[in-house]
Amino acid sequence: MSLKIGPFIVKLISPLPWVFSGLSLLYRDYQRVAVDQPADFNIELRSPTLLRSYLRPQVNFFLDGHSPFKPLPRDQAFAMFEWGLNWCVANYAHQYLNIHAAVVERDGKALVLPGVPGSGKSTLCAALVSQGWRLLSDEMTLVDTDIGMITPIPRPIGLKNQSIDIIQALSEEIVISEPVHDTAKGSVAHMLPPQQSVADATRGASPALIVFPTYSAKGEACLQSLSKGQTLLRMADNSFNYNILGSLGFDALASLVDRSRCFSFSYPSLEVALDEINGLWDAR
Amino acid sequence: MSYPEFYFWPANASLSIRVWGDEAVVYNSRTAGTHLLPQSSALVLEALGKRHMSRDEIKNILGDALRSDDVGNHDIQLDAYTDQLIREFLAIELIEASCE
Numbered sequence: 612m613s614l615k616i617g618p619f620i621v622k623l624i625s626p627l628p629w630v631f632s633g634l635s636l637l638y639r640d641y642q643r644v645a646v647d648q649p650a651d652f653n654i655e656l657r658s659p660t661l662l663r664s665y666l667r668p669q670v671n672f673f674l675d676g677h678s679p680f681k682p683l684p685r686d687q688a689f690a691m692f693e694w695g696l697n698w699c700v701a702n703y704a705h706q707y708l709n710i711h712a713a714v715v716e717r718d719g720k721a722l723v724l725p726g727v728p729g730s731g732k733s734t735l736c737a738a739l740v741s742q743g744w745r746l747l748s749d750e751m752t753l754v755d756t757d758i759g760m761i762t763p764i765p766r767p768i769g770l771k772n773q774s775i776d777i778i779q780a781l782s783e784e785i786v787i788s789e790p791v792h793d794t795a796k797g798s799v800a801h802m803l804p805p806q807q808s809v810a811d812a813t814r815g816a817s818p819a820l821i822v823f824p825t826y827s828a829k830g831e832a833c834l835q836s837l838s839k840g841q842t843l844l845r846m847a848d849n850s851f852n853y854n855i856l857g858s859l860g861f862d863a864l865a866s867l868v869d870r871s872r873c874f875s876f877s878y879p880s881l882e883v884a885l886d887e888i889n890g891l892w893d894a895r
Numbered sequence: 896m897s898y899p900e901f902y903f904w905p906a907n908a909s910l911s912i913r914v915w916g917d918e919a920v921v922y923n924s925r926t927a928g929t930h931l932l933p934q935s936s937a938l939v940l941e942a943l944g945k946r947h948m949s950r951d952e953i954k955n956i957l958g959d960a961l962r963s964d965d966v967g968n969h970d971i972q973l974d975a976y977t978d979q980l981i982r983e984f985l986a987i988e989l990i991e992a993s994c995e
Contacts, residue, residue: 840918840931847929854927858911861922861929865913 613644617764622650633689637767701851707753708863709851714752715744720819725849731826734774746808760815765808767801823875833877842873899992901947935960
């Protein structure tokens, strides 16, 4: 199967039927591409050995025939595809400045949410998308180094642990895959991206707002303005390939920051976060 | 105290500088370092990108920049500040020195 995922063509080969059951749910709205068309990433998911097809069955991820990871339990096959594709884009797509950040769009402008794992950016992203924001990505913000626009790569939104139930509770219309438990990240599931977000994946967005979220159950919401200099340094630390791109990466990041208002935001609940962020956006 | 005769950008390097208000960020292509600096320091680096400069010329640039800074009203020991800035720039390889 070959799919158009954002700007990339991804070819997936697997003898494992449960891989495609995940794809048929969460990638149902994506454009199919002829399998003989050259792909950006040639991925294979299969059992590492014949023995591991039956005894404590495992699945392994192969890119162009090489396996960069250790095998995982078979029921984590779809999650492995998602994590593996993240790895592929982070390690090879250097035509973009790649920032570890969720990014959503409204009115042609992008809200970038950089953050380390556990900051709540994916949960916040899923909630904003459920309110009508266009999903550009829940994991990586791709900045075109030629024109400075953010390139969408909308994919299933990864949710972990209690976030799964929190997001499902927002609306019955939200489609979330069956959780897989006991992964390295705990329980994980994926939210179906909105059909319109997938359909609009060729339409980029200009940056307008950068907010570093931090979830803190204890305490009050705190929104603080950040200087552009401080923001640039923090964004560089959150980038997968800033150091690889050199001065090209610096120029792209400086341009992104220059065009954006910048904040850090600590929040005790999703409801508070949504109110504050939407209010901040409307006040631009 | 004797000083090197000239200071200049590092050989085989380019410095990319962005200034926002009283802050600046500079990227050094040779070290891949990214540094947050006061705007006055960035003015020195920008000037050094155009030609070699002596310590006294650097001091004059800092003096003009800090006199025009409305934020601070305190006394500045310009000589000590200049020497400290040069030491820091040399330590993080934003400039080099020559005694030619």
